[in-house]
Amino acid sequence: MRFDSALGLESRRGPAATAAKVVLYAAMVLVFTGPLLGLLVSAFGRTLDPTAFSLWPDDFTLDNFVLAKDQNVYLYLLNSFVVVGFGLLLQMLVSVFAAYALARKRFRGMTFVMLLMLATMMLPEEIIAIPLSLVLADLPVLHLDLIGTYAGMILPVGAWGFSILVMTEFMKEVPVELEEAARIDGAGEFRIFATIIVPLCRPALGVIGVFGFTMIWDQYLLPLIVSTDSTTWTLPVALRSLRSNEEVGIGVLLAASLLALLPSIIAFLAFQRQFMRGLTSGAVKG
Amino acid sequence: MTSTLSPARSRTAPPRRPAVPARRRGTLTAWLFLAPALLLFLYFKFIPMALGLWKSLFKVQTFLGDEWVGLDNYRTIITDDEFAAAIWHSVVLALGTTAGSLVLGLVLALLIEGPAKYLWFVRTAAFLPVVTTMAAVSEVWRIMFHPGDTGMLNVVIGWFGLDPQPWLASEHSSLWSIMLMSVWRGTPYDMMIFLAGLVGVDRSLYEAAAVDGASTWRRLRHITLPALRPVFWILATLAAIRGLRVFVEVYVLTNGGPNGSSEVLMTLIYKLGFQKNELGVASAGGIVLFLATLALTVVVQTLRRRQAT
Numbered sequence: 096m097r098f099d100s101a102l103g104l105e106s107r108r109g110p111a112a113t114a115a116k117v118v119l120y121a122a123m124v125l126v127f128t129g130p131l132l133g134l135l136v137s138a139f140g141r142t143l144d145p146t147a148f149s150l151w152p153d154d155f156t157l158d159n160f161v162l163a164k165d166q167n168v169y170l171y172l173l174n175s176f177v178v179v180g181f182g183l184l185l186q187m188l189v190s191v192f193a194a195y196a197l198a199r200k201r202f203r204g205m206t207f208v209m210l211l212m213l214a215t216m217m218l219p220e221e222i223i224a225i226p227l228s229l230v231l232a233d234l235p236v237l238h239l240d241l242i243g244t245y246a247g248m249i250l251p252v253g254a255w256g257f258s259i260l261v262m263t264e265f266m267k268e269v270p271v272e273l274e275e276a277a278r279i280d281g282a283g284e285f286r287i288f289a290t291i292i293v294p295l296c297r298p299a300l301g302v303i304g305v306f307g308f309t310m311i312w313d314q315y316l317l318p319l320i321v322s323t324d325s326t327t328w329t330l331p332v333a334l335r336s337l338r339s340n341e342e343v344g345i346g347v348l349l350a351a352s353l354l355a356l357l358p359s360i361i362a363f364l365a366f367q368r369q370f371m372r373g374l375t376s377g378a379v380k381g
Numbered sequence: 382m383t384s385t386l387s388p389a390r391s392r393t394a395p396p397r398r399p400a401v402p403a404r405r406r407g408t409l410t411a412w413l414f415l416a417p418a419l420l421l422f423l424y425f426k427f428i429p430m431a432l433g434l435w436k437s438l439f440k441v442q443t444f445l446g447d448e449w450v451g452l453d454n455y456r457t458i459i460t461d462d463e464f465a466a467a468i469w470h471s472v473v474l475a476l477g478t479t480a481g482s483l484v485l486g487l488v489l490a491l492l493i494e495g496p497a498k499y500l501w502f503v504r505t506a507a508f509l510p511v512v513t514t515m516a517a518v519s520e521v522w523r524i525m526f527h528p529g530d531t532g533m534l535n536v537v538i539g540w541f542g543l544d545p546q547p548w549l550a551s552e553h554s555s556l557w558s559i560m561l562m563s564v565w566r567g568t569p570y571d572m573m574i575f576l577a578g579l580v581g582v583d584r585s586l587y588e589a590a591a592v593d594g595a596s597t598w599r600r601l602r603h604i605t606l607p608a609l610r611p612v613f614w615i616l617a618t619l620a621a622i623r624g625l626r627v628f629v630e631v632y633v634l635t636n637g638g639p640n641g642s643s644e645v646l647m648t649l650i651y652k653l654g655f656q657k658n659e660l661g662v663a664s665a666g667g668i669v670l671f672l673a674t675l676a677l678t679v680v681v682q683t684l685r686r687r688q689a690t
Contacts, residue, residue, distance in 0.1 A: 100494035193418035200411035226433035254421035331516035
């Protein structure tokens with residue numbers, strides 16, 4: 096007898112077992128993707144009734160996406176892309192730089208810095224939402240008001256403990272001989288960092304890239320605090336305002352929800368391997 | 382190698398101006414590379430944390446200036462019925478979601494474990510809720526929770542002969558409905574982590590158990606579950622950190638209603654801070670949430686250690 100799993104289900108054959116398995120797996124897929132499929136179908140349907148939300152398409156139309164334009168949905172989408180674009184770029188740069196110091200250097204205070212990084216991960220950002228809004232309205236020392244700006248939504252996500260730690264773990268694996276060889280050839284610190292270490296960490300860049308993307312795209316409380324008027328709303332924050340519109344009905348809300356969901360789903364499907372890798376390493380680190 | 386090189390270097394270095402020791406230069410580089418991250422953490426994590434602690438001791442007034450009130454804000458929180466209810470709802474929601482996701486995640490992981498290609502498809506499809514944007518998926522569930530006969534969930538439970546439920550519209554079911562959605566979104570995550578843990582279980586133990594004639598249940602009970610214990614504690618720790626802070630799903634689905642029946646700590650803090658402008662009390666609420674999260678994490682870690690010994 097061979098075992099590939101704890102229950103050994105795959106070795107059970109025969110019509111009854113197969114039928115049971117088909118029903119089970121179909122039910123699972125349906126339960127977890129049903130709401131998403133329902134959204135996909137309904138967003139392309141003619142639904143003004145707030146209760147009519149179904150898995151069966153009645154008739155195909157792009158009306159909801161056309162009407163969405165008048166409701167500024169594409170402006171919100173653009174805002175979301177601006178925030179996630181610059182936010183992710185900043186986050187990845189910051190993580191790579193910090194990880195280089197933590198993985199390749201030994202210095203006094205390193206344990207303390209590591210502890211600080213872990214502390215930021217143990218501390219959910221919701222806890223500091225109120226004082227963060229005060230800080231953003233008047234940055235200490237610099238006295239800048241970031242409320243109502245893109246920078247207010249981008250800078251706070253710039254440093255993320257998870258990305259830094261994943262990157263650090265990965266950079267530790269690069270053999271020290273490579274670095275020493277380059278140093279003997281006269282390469283400077285930055286050259287070693289940019290042309291040897293970072294290119295070797297490309298797989299890890301994929302991991303922190305896809306995680307950073309979904310993390311920033313899913314931000315809600317931060318843009319809610321920062322974007323005080325509708326011109327800087329990101330799409331997730333704007334959804335609430337689309338709900339109550341009597342004349343356009345529920346269709347625009349569905350279209351906008353679909354647009355808000357698709358980017359992270361596409362990112363996940365495209366970078367599945369990296370995602371799973373980050374998931375297990377992230378879970379271990381908390 | 383370095384020991385043979387360093388005397389050579391010191392011989393060629395100019396005698397008057399001692400070169401910066403390599404070690405210290407390395408330290409400087411390290412801090413330079415860390416600077417962006419530390420600066421951002423300082424500004425957007427640590428200063429807000431300190432400011433929150435500070436402001437929680439004041440009655441914060443925009444034009445009149447802050448007035449020192451000591452621990453009054455905390456007293457308000459402890460004695461206020463709204464806060465007590467919100468803390469209770471947060472705890473119920475956190476525990477329910479955690480327990481539901483853990484149990485379902487484990488069962489599903491066991492059911493879809495295996496190398497077959499179609500199982501990979503089932504896993505990927507089932508995992509989708511985890512990567513969805515919370516605000517958008519909450520809007521979808523809000524529509525599905527429509528309390529009328531035609532509401533999608535009511536239609537679905539109708540197939541099984543159940544009566545239509547009021548879901549979010551009733552004081553008695555609003556919190557449970559939110560929990561249902563949270564379990565839906567949390568289960569696939571736990572399932573994936575359990576699956577990763579199942580990969581590490583020694584296959585030869587299963588075969589040995591089969592040779593000894595152990596039943597599937599005994600195999601599960603004595604081999605699989607003990608092997609998954611570390612995974613279980615990881616998930617419990619994550620849940621402790623994340624559980625109490627729930628905001629977006631409640632804010633979108635009910636905003637605490639109806640009649641405060643699903644108000645959680647974060648929605649209450651948000652309302653106090655941004656709608657009633659009670660920044661002092663709201664800051665104190667944030668600190669209470671922090672302490673509660675810390676306490677919960679310590680409890681989980683203590684249990685974990687007791688289990689391990």
